[in-house]
Structures are given as C-alpha cells and as structure tokens.
Amino acid sequence: MKRIVIAAANGFIGEYLCDHFSKTYEVIGLVRKSVPSKPNVRYVIWDGINLDEWQSELEGAEAVINLAGKSVNCRHTDENKQGILQSRIESTQVIGQAIDLCKIKPKLWINASGASIYAYKSERANVENDTAYANSFIANVSKEWENTFYAFPYSDVRQVALRITVVLGREDGAFPIMNRLAKLWLGGKQGSGKQMMSWIHIEDFVSAVDHIVHSEINGSVNMGTPSPVSNAEFMLAIRKANGRSFGFPTPEFLLKIGARFLKTEPSLILDSMFVEPKVLIDSGFEFNFPTIEKAIGNLIKS
Numbered sequence: 455m456k457r458i459v460i461a462a463a464n465g466f467i468g469e470y471l472c473d474h475f476s477k478t479y480e481v482i483g484l485v486r487k488s489v490p491s492k493p494n495v496r497y498v499i500w501d502g503i504n505l506d507e508w509q510s511e512l513e514g515a516e517a518v519i520n521l522a523g524k525s526v527n528c529r530h531t532d533e534n535k536q537g538i539l540q541s542r543i544e545s546t547q548v549i550g551q552a553i554d555l556c557k558i559k560p561k562l563w564i565n566a567s568g569a570s571i572y573a574y575k576s577e578r579a580n581v582e583n584d585t586a587y588a589n590s591f592i593a594n595v596s597k598e599w600e601n602t603f604y605a606f607p608y609s610d611v612r613q614v615a616l617r618i619t620v621v622l623g624r625e626d627g628a629f630p631i632m633n634r635l636a637k638l639w640l641g642g643k644q645g646s647g648k649q650m651m652s653w654i655h656i657e658d659f660v661s662a663v664d665h666i667v668h669s670e671i672n673g674s675v676n677m678g679t680p681s682p683v684s685n686a687e688f689m690l691a692i693r694k695a696n697g698r699s700f701g702f703p704t705p706e707f708l709l710k711i712g713a714r715f716l717k718t719e720p721s722l723i724l725d726s727m728f729v730e731p732k733v734l735i736d737s738g739f740e741f742n743f744p745t746i747e748k749a750i751g752n753l754i755k756s
C-alpha cells in the first residue's frame with residue numbers, strides 16, 4: 455500500500471487523520487509514547503528533535519503530515535512560550551532533515567501553522583495572499599514556524615502550510631467546553647462578543663487535507679470555513695442547538711480572572727481570527743458544514 459506518515463498522530467486532529475487515511479493507505483504515526491497499532495496504522499516512536507530509525511519511514515511516502523507542537527492552551531509564561539515555539543521549530547527542522555536524507559523523497563510535505571498569523575482587518579477576512587501579519591506572540595510563532603518550513607526548498611516535494619483556525623470536534627478542542635457552558639446557561643458572549651472567530655468542523659478539516667493530498671495545491675492554505683462569525687454569533691448558535699434562550703455573558707475582566715484558574719490565556723478567546731479559505735474554494739473543495747448552525751447541529755446530535 456502507499457504510505458502516509460503523520461507526526462503527532464495520537465493528538466486530536468492526528469487521530470482523525472489516521473482513521474481517515476488508514477482506509478486507503480498504510481499510515482505511519484509518529485508518537486512520543488508507545489501506542490497500540492490499529493488496522494493499517496503502525497505507530498513509531500520519535501522525540502520530535504533527533505533523527506532516528508523513524509526517518510526510514512519517510513522513504514518514498516505519498517505524504518508527510520506534521521502536526522507536532524506543544525498546545526497553546528496554557529498560561530503563556532516564558533517557559534511555556536519557549537516550549538510552544540521550540541517544539542514547532544525542532545519538529546519541523548528534523549522532518550526537513552529526514553526528507554533531505556531520503557533517496558526517494560515524499561511527494562508532499564504538509565506542515566501545521568496558525569491562522570492567527572494575520573493582522574486583523576475589520577472590513578474583510580484575510581486570504582492566503584495577504585501579507586500583513588500580526589505582532590502577537592502567537593502570530594510570531596506561526597511566522598517562525600513557516601520560515602523554518604520554507605527554509606527547506608524542494609523542486610520534487612510539494613509543500614503546504616496549514617493555517618489552522620478553531621477546529622470543532624465532539625471530544626476535544628474548544629467545542630466541548632463551550633457546549634457545556636451553554637447547557638449551564640453560561641453560554642453568552644465572551645468579552646465584547648465582537649471578536650471574529652474563524653473555525654472548521656473536524657470532518658471538513660480531514661476532507662480538506664485529503665483534498666490537498668490529491669490536488670496540486672502548494673503554499674499556505676487557510677483551514678477554516680467560508681463563514682467566519684463573531685464570538686456572540688458563535689455562542690448564540692450553541693445556545694440555540696441546546697435549546698437555551700439565554701446565556702450569561704462573561705465580561706473581559708472575569709475571563710482574565712477565570713483564565714488564571716483554568717491555566718490558559720484569555721487572548722485565545724478575546725483576540726479576533728478572521729480568515730477565509732480562498733485556496734480551497736478556488737481549487738474546488740466543497741464544505742459539508744459551511745455554516746456554524748450546521749456544524750454545531752451535527753456535533754450536538756451525533
């Protein structure tokens with residue numbers, strides 16, 4: 455069988471990608487701790503820093519998909535900031551080094567990045583050829599991440615950077631937390647509620663990656679739906695789906711206090727992310743869950 459290698463294969467997104475591609479490919483999952491193999495999925499240990507036996511798995515692969523990096527959902531202390539940046543840079547560098555050593559290089563290298571790279575525009579969403587970037591910590595991480603990725607120029611390996619938005623899934627990510635708040639009548643706007651939220655249903659995310667694998671797409675790709683919404687609209691959709699006519703709002707000062715107890719950063723909720731997936735749309739990709747109402751309805755009913 456043709457082979458796809460996925461780094462951070464046991465994470466939220468990685469598991470979905472493994473399950474999807476294992477139907478038609480042999481999947482090699484790069485993980486830091488031992489994981490039992492599944493049909494057509496074989497897990498291989500790596501540390502995300504050093505070349506080792508895992509490098510041979512890239513030889514002649516159809517695609518390498520790197521999702522590795524410490525979660526940004528933590529307090530952004532100096533130590534955590536260093537870990538967030540370093541884990542992304544090191545894993546990208548070592549995969550590039552492994553590809554350099556391949557006699558038959560993978561056809562495609564997909565590397566994660568972040569849609570928070572863009573400077574916010576109130577008048578329209580950012581698309582992939584926009585080059586006005588933000589100057590926040592998270593944006594700078596994405597810039598350095600992509601710089602590391604594109605520092606490996608290949609004529610025979612297609613390279614795609616996934617600028618990932620908020621990925622909505624039933625079991626993990628932002629949705630289960632926000633859904634629980636709505637059920638408890640706490641699903642009102644957060645902060646001003648005017649901050650924009652770009653998002654994508656996990657099933658559309660997986661389908662989009664599959665589309666990229668089987669296309670000729672190169673460069674940066676915004677991984678979000680064509681229908682970004684404000685935080686207030688997002689929370690309204692969750693309340694409606696749960697049959698809640700009201701939800702207590704959370705003022706900014708309370709969010710900042712709560713973030714300390716939850717060991718996370720309020721900027722992850724308060725900062726705008728406003729992008730549209732021009733590259734995907736122009737290449738003919740169709741979303742199964744293009745609106746927030748359809749996405750939330752599917753996640754709650756399933």
